[in-house]
Amino acid sequence: MKRREFLLAMAAAPLLPRAPVVQTVNGPVAPEMLGVTLAHEHVLVDFIGADRVSPSRYDRDAAFRRALPHLERIHALGCRTLVECTPAYIGRDVVLLQRLSKASGLAILTNTGYYGAANDKFLPPHAFTENAAQLATRWIAEARDGIEGTGVRPAFMKIGVDAGPLSAVDETLVRAAARTHRATGLPIYSHTGDGVAARAQVACLTDEKVPLQSFVWVHAQNERDGAVHVEIGRRGAWVSLDGVGRDSLERHVTMVMAMRSAGLLDRVLVSQDAGWYHVGEPDGGTYRPHDLLFTDFLPALEARGVSEAEIRRLLVDNPRRALSPTR
Numbered sequence: 001m002k003r004r005e006f007l008l009a010m011a012a013a014p015l016l017p018r019a020p021v022v023q024t025v026n027g028p029v030a031p032e033m034l035g036v037t038l039a040h041e042h043v044l045v046d047f048i049g050a051d052r053v054s055p056s057r058y059d060r061d062a063a064f065r066r067a068l069p070h071l072e073r074i075h076a077l078g079c080r081t082l083v084e085c086t087p088a089y090i091g092r093d094v095v096l097l098q099r100l101s102k103a104s105g106l107a108i109l110t111n112t113g114y115y116g117a118a119n120d121k122f123l124p125p126h127a128f129t130e131n132a133a134q135l136a137t138r139w140i141a142e143a144r145d146g147i148e149g150t151g152v153r154p155a156f157m158k159i160g161v162d163a164g165p166l167s168a169v170d171e172t173l174v175r176a177a178a179r180t181h182r183a184t185g186l187p188i189y190s191h192t193g194d195g196v197a198a199r200a201q202v203a204c205l206t207d208e209k210v211p212l213q214s215f216v217w218v219h220a221q222n223e224r225d226g227a228v229h230v231e232i233g234r235r236g237a238w239v240s241l242d243g244v245g246r247d248s249l250e251r252h253v254t255m256v257m258a259m260r261s262a263g264l265l266d267r268v269l270v271s272q273d274a275g276w277y278h279v280g281e282p283d284g285g286t287y288r289p290h291d292l293l294f295t296d297f298l299p300a301l302e303a304r305g306v307s308e309a310e311i312r313r314l315l316v317d318n319p320r321r322a323l324s325p326t327r
């Protein structure tokens, strides 16, 4: 190649490998833009079951009005991103999430994948007949083309498995998530009943050659044995202590401190699994606010000697790393 052609080719080529982006419901952002992140919350959930769930079961404007003040409240407290963990067939509504994100100023992330916990009540019929490759094809299509014709792309996968050894359908979901990860780089959040199910998923994902830093053990607080948190954290997976609430606050502080003592604070996510507009209840039922983590939990950690740098790691650096797509 002549020198001039070589220089022109170099000028046309990107100088850096394509930087990873995180898909928010209103478009892609650099991971560094996520800021303070609540890693596991909900704004709307419908527990009616996969056979009857539908946006026609609620008034989207009413749900919007109910959730917005709670999102504005955490934005005023410094939160910049909310990870909305409601999967398809249990109330995922990306149009509502887009509106709430625009109105509140919060970036909101949504998901692809199916929720196989709760004895499979929230799985569509095809989840029982299709294999992992077929399910992955559906999820990869959402990641590439958008969700339900909206163009909204998921930032992560959300699956769910029951406690104990993986059932056949739960294992299919995990293997479908692994395939989707390999095609898209999206991280895998999995609602997990207990440490047995966490270990089983870690084994399955290892078998599928998925790096464990792309696996988020959701509801790790359900496992009372902190030694399992340490074990899974040491394997490189994310230990999501996401049930911070008024009654469980001290327990979550203790679990975070145990991970810190084990040198594993950089594998921990904290959030509240709070919210949401309960479809089917008058005016959406009781909406649990998303602000307790800021008003009570962080001060409780600081009182135990957790530094500002460590708080930043929990709320900014760890979510950014967990949510950055990888291959």
Ligand SMILES: [Zn+2]
Binding pocket: 040, 041, 042, 085, 273
């Ligand atoms: Zn949840």
